[in-house]
Amino acid sequence: MSNRFEQRLSECLEALFSGERTLEECLSLYPEDAAQLEPLLRTATLVGETFNVAPRAAFAAQARQRFLRMTERRLREELAAEPRRSFVMATRRRFLLAAQQVLLPRPQSRWQPAFRIAASIAAVLVVGFLSVGGFAVTTSADTLPGDWRYPVKRTMEDIRYNLTFDQSGRRQLDIEFTQKRLDEVQKLAERGSKIGEGPLSDLASQTNSLVTANLDPKDAEKVSELAQQQQEVLANVAPMVDPNASDELQAAETESSKALFVSSVLLAASPAPTPEPTSEAAITTTPTPMATAQPTRGAATAEASTPQPTVPAITPIPSAVVVAPIQNDDTAGVSWDAVVIGPLSLHVPSRNSGWKMLGLEVNPYGVAAVPSLLRVVNSDVSTIIVINPRTADMYWDQNIGGSFYESVVRRRDGAILWQATEDDLKAFSPTNADIVFHILNSIVITPLPTAVPTPPPATPEADTSASSNPDTPTPAPGS
Amino acid sequence: MELGAAATPLPSEIEEGVIERAKTGEPQALGAVYDWYLPRVYRYVLSRVGNVTEAEDLTEDVFLRMLGAIGDYKRTGVPFSAWLFRIARNHVVSHYRKNGVRKGQAALDEGMTDSKHDPAEIVETQMMIGEVALAVQKLPEAQRDVIALRFAGGLSIAETAQVLGKRQGNVKTLQHKAVLKLQKMLQTEPGRLTVEGQI
Numbered sequence: 001m002s003n004r005f006e007q008r009l010s011e012c013l014e015a016l017f018s019g020e021r022t023l024e025e026c027l028s029l030y031p032e033d034a035a036q037l038e039p040l041l042r043t044a045t046l047v048g049e050t051f052n053v054a055p056r057a058a059f060a061a062q063a064r065q066r067f068l069r070m071t072e073r074r075l076r077e078e079l080a081a082e083p084r085r086s087f088v089m090a091t092r093r094r095f096l097l098a099a100q101q102v103l104l105p106r107p108q109s110r111w112q113p114a115f116r117i118a119a120s121i122a123a124v125l126v127v128g129f130l131s132v133g134g135f136a137v138t139t140s141a142d143t144l145p146g147d148w149r150y151p152v153k154r155t156m157e158d159i160r161y162n163l164t165f166d167q168s169g170r171r172q173l174d175i176e177f178t179q180k181r182l183d184e185v186q187k188l189a190e191r192g193s194k195i196g197e198g199p200l201s202d203l204a205s206q207t208n209s210l211v212t213a214n215l216d217p218k219d220a221e222k223v224s225e226l227a228q229q230q231q232e233v234l235a236n237v238a239p240m241v242d243p244n245a246s247d248e249l250q251a252a253e254t255e256s257s258k259a260l261f262v263s264s265v266l267l268a269a270s271p272a273p274t275p276e277p278t279s280e281a282a283i284t285t286t287p288t289p290m291a292t293a294q295p296t297r298g299a300a301t302a303e304a305s306t307p308q309p310t311v312p313a314i315t316p317i318p319s320a321v322v323v324a325p326i327q328n329d330d331t332a333g334v335s336w337d338a339v340v341i342g343p344l345s346l347h348v349p350s351r352n353s354g355w356k357m358l359g360l361e362v363n364p365y366g367v368a369a370v371p372s373l374l375r376v377v378n379s380d381v382s383t384i385i386v387i388n389p390r391t392a393d394m395y396w397d398q399n400i401g402g403s404f405y406e407s408v409v410r411r412r413d414g415a416i417l418w419q420a421t422e423d424d425l426k427a428f429s430p431t432n433a434d435i436v437f438h439i440l441n442s443i444v445i446t447p448l449p450t451a452v453p454t455p456p457p458a459t460p461e462a463d464t465s466a467s468s469n470p471d472t473p474t475p476a477p478g479s
Numbered sequence: 480m481e482l483g484a485a486a487t488p489l490p491s492e493i494e495e496g497v498i499e500r501a502k503t504g505e506p507q508a509l510g511a512v513y514d515w516y517l518p519r520v521y522r523y524v525l526s527r528v529g530n531v532t533e534a535e536d537l538t539e540d541v542f543l544r545m546l547g548a549i550g551d552y553k554r555t556g557v558p559f560s561a562w563l564f565r566i567a568r569n570h571v572v573s574h575y576r577k578n579g580v581r582k583g584q585a586a587l588d589e590g591m592t593d594s595k596h597d598p599a600e601i602v603e604t605q606m607m608i609g610e611v612a613l614a615v616q617k618l619p620e621a622q623r624d625v626i627a628l629r630f631a632g633g634l635s636i637a638e639t640a641q642v643l644g645k646r647q648g649n650v651k652t653l654q655h656k657a658v659l660k661l662q663k664m665l666q667t668e669p670g671r672l673t674v675e676g677q678i
Binding site: 003005006007009010013014017039040043044046047048050051052053054055056059060063064066067068358372373375377380381382384386397399401402403404406 | 506509510513514517518521522525526531532534535536538539540542543544546547548551552566569570573611612615626627629630631633635636648651652654655658659661662665
């Protein structure tokens, strides 16, 4: 076919689509080609008409609203706003009810390796010293900060900790030492002493070690009680705190809130010893090997031949998004929110850090309908993280040199789960790779539990499954 | 049916001024850009993915990307429409890469119903929609690109060439081949779609 005919066809189509000419007028312009042009123009018209549909009015309006919210000015205004206290509390409560488990940061060594070696040597020396000065050891247990024997007490604690090698034993020591630091603060106040930076700082760091360790659900109750007690004590002793130690007081309060939060989540995720059909908090689960759009409720365990564990009746979790701030987590230099969407939970950078979740219309009660895609964007919209809340597939779009490039971060294909490694992400773009990686690592999928009309007691299998992550990734191919 | 309405170009001097204001983040200007381009981008995306829900999600993403990159947009050489549709096309291609091509999907669903038709027309339109969508999906990628950008996105030959990085002559050829194939597939009968005096 000649270029001339293609040119005429193009001219006619441009004229038709712009409304400059009718089909008949076009044909009359090129009578020698009219017979060939007519069917093509009619076909093109048919196709054009087919696609000439308007977007749904509701979509256009809502998307416009979200689009305009992203303008810089509005973004600045929104970023300046703190979340309402009532919102935070309401969402926190719902989050605790809905959350099955959260990923805690990896347990950190109490001491750095080099220091531990030095400490072990020191321990031997100290023990030797104490064998001579046994008086200090035997009388140091009840000493308080400021007493000359107090360093001995702390050293003995360090020795005990350093000579305990199993995680469970160390967790018990963490709990015990946190209780001791709290008791010391309380006794200082009872004695009428001003509470300085040291005791509060020690309490904060000890509590921190408690909640950053991989807390066992079995210890959650103890930690929860301890954290509540800590909050009460700190509130009571606040008038006795040295004004110069207000930051340390705040840090201790934050750590106790975090401990309470984490332990509460773990408790909520643990099966109640006695089934309570009306309890909303007693959420137990039976994990399935993979996430699905509509997880099978109470469905098969990994071993299909094994009798299915039964679970207590629960109130089904609504298909809603619940957002709650995470205290004192500044991973990758930003603050974080925990987000729960049905069986999916993950962490996203918080609004206070200049990030925003799009597509969420949060109601006055702090709950939003589940969007078809969850989009997390930074303040200048150079980074867009897209998460499918039904599959947990995750994609990262990064503006590089004025164009957006996309990287698959997490993708499930049948039974295979592929996840990018940190190196993959850094190779794609060093900008915000750490944030994307943290989001990826925070993803936990726990199938929704099922309601059983007359539940027998929960089995041990159900207990252990509640705290496990069923969505274990397979190694990334080629990564 | 007002086929040509979406393709009427915005006077360049007006568009240029609006885009410059939009680059500063001025909400009114961004709103104007959004209002002007949303239907066209939506139609383009819908013609490519064939599903209203996906089209809405992807369209919103396109505007988000546009917002993130508009500061880097310079008019030199590439009109804004071509620049925006390049974003849209890249996003659609990426979407296909992620989700795979759904062959044989007569997927343009009820959301495509044109509200300007009466109920009797809607039934007939729905039938055509299924046929046309299926036919377009069967075109080779390059031809489908051209048809979607030209007939759904309302881009000119020149703009389509800029989006695809092709010469205008190539686009015309692809368009011609695509329409020929569509005609054969759809077996368009003369007069079937006659709208007297206006298309």
